[in-house]
Amino acid sequence: MGIVVMKFGGTSVGSLERIRNVANIIAKKKDEGHDVVVTVSAMAGETDRLINLLKEIDEDFSPREYDQLVHTGETASSPLVAQTLISMGYPAVSLTGYQFGMITDGSYSKSRILDIKADRIFKELEKGKICICAGFQGVDPKTDDINTLGRGGSDTTAVAIAAALKATVCEIYTDVDGIYTADPRIVKNAKKLDKISYNEMLELASLGAKVLQSRCVELGMNHDVDILVLSSLEEKPGTLVTKEDEEMEQVVVTGVVSDKNQAKITLTEVPDSPGIASTIFNKIAAENINVDVIVQNVSKEGNTDLSFTVQKTDLIRAKDVCSQVAKEIGAKEVLADGDIAKVSIVGVGMRSHSGVAAKMFTLLAEMGVNLMMITTSEIKVSCVVEEKYSELAVRTLHEAFVEE
Missing domain, CATH: 3.40.1160.10 (Acetylglutamate kinase-like)
Incomplete structure (x- = not known):
């Protein structure tokens, strides 16, 4: 067989x-x-x-x-x-x-x-x-x-x-017995998915979902190996991670996830000239620190502010590196914030549905949640917010996008 x-x-x-x-x-x-x-x-x-x-x-x-x-x-x-x-x-x-x-x-x-x-x-x-x-x-x-x-x-x-x-x-x-639309410990109405596309699972894994590691999903996608997530503690149907199909595209948002292992670093008054960003991020890369969301402000009087996120466990090392670089390039100061989280919605259906990001931003605004940073792809929208709002944001977004 x-x-x-x-x-x-x-x-x-x-x-x-x-x-x-x-x-x-x-x-x-x-x-x-x-x-x-x-x-x-x-x-x-x-x-x-x-x-x-x-x-x-x-x-x-x-x-x-x-x-x-x-x-x-x-x-x-x-x-x-x-x-x-x-x-x-x-x-x-x-x-x-x-x-x-x-x-x-x-x-x-x-x-x-x-x-x-x-x-x-x-x-x-x-x-x-x-x-x-x-x-x-x-x-x-x-x-x-x-x-x-x-x-x-x-x-x-x-x-x-x-x-x-x-x-x-x-x-x-x-x-656990499969992949859920959100962490069931945070969202009581989270639903178990029968199947999910490789791309959606890759996004969820990289954004904080702990069930599967992103490298294994990438391997499965590259070699056409379906991945079936099951419980070893009880005999139940699991979740199949597989190729995208038309049925999956009908669902706008497949999952909502948050990642509290995030920290933000900002370099203020960075000289706005060619090669500066390269200098900063090459120094960080040399320390084997992964950078996620990057935002650079509009230049003013030849200077700009540059913010990016790293894993919270890398915050001290990243700040030390940036403090050294700031002296070399003439930036004013380095600010660090470990009290943030990244909240994301993911779904291949976003490709064919407009207004998803606008709806997400409106929902968060109605809760009084300030958006510090935003990043998007074809199938995901992520917002960096204060950590204390992360679980409330997940529940609100799940109710609006998944339970509707």
Whole structure:
């Protein structure tokens, strides 16, 4: 019946009892006649525990030793799942990233996948075995060093394996039962989606939705791998992330999301001359800090103000870099604001419906919410607002666009 790739997150394998539950789900898939390949995360909390131990030794730890340490979480959980299946009478084998051929680019802690040489997986499947692959990790062939893939790396691993094996679907099992129109903890009337397009899911993931990591969605889109998000804790229909169709285009707004892990930096009285923006953002990029929304004011008397957002966790480093750059270019001062959030609406239907942004701005204005920054694409509108208004904004926008 073909190859099925399944992925189970840290909560799903967080205890031996939950591992037995996962093994039952895997066994059922095998009983249906599929060849089964599974990717697992570290047990819930294990990666944080290992990082904290490393920090206790030295806050300024080696990136290489970080990867050497934290990949062991997945290396430990995969044989636990494999042995559980073996004890149930199902032939299984656990494989590290090195063993199943995950080739990475050599960047520590946030490496990218270059290739998967899946010969070992195919050999084990031919023997009738279930392959349990450790997620989140690969190897740099130039050094033979372990590389980890960063946040959501096990999701990315699973979709990459599905693409390498030419599987048509990758099943991602989590502690939620699918993708919702908003965070159900914030919006009581949030609805579970039967399906969502790759582009919409990419936007939601990049804007703060935590269910799927954007890199795994991008991989699925590039390699035509459908991603099915399911619950490992209860048997319910999930959400299919797939190609866009006409039915999806009829819905103007598919989801509303907020991201509180945002901070704003403003450089005031920046000289308005060629190369200044390049100087600023090259210095920030050199520190591996991602910049999101950028707004530059109209020039006045040869100067302008430049604002941009970064992740809140990068605020201190970004401010330090900007303070140094401000002295070099002659800007007046650097202002930082960590009390902001980004609120966004997403939907492929926006392409063919006018007035969506105007309606959003009107709703926020009626609540007395000031819009600090605005950014748009074909299928999304995002507004930077004070953090204290973020949940109210999400509920109001959901009621107006999704529940109408």
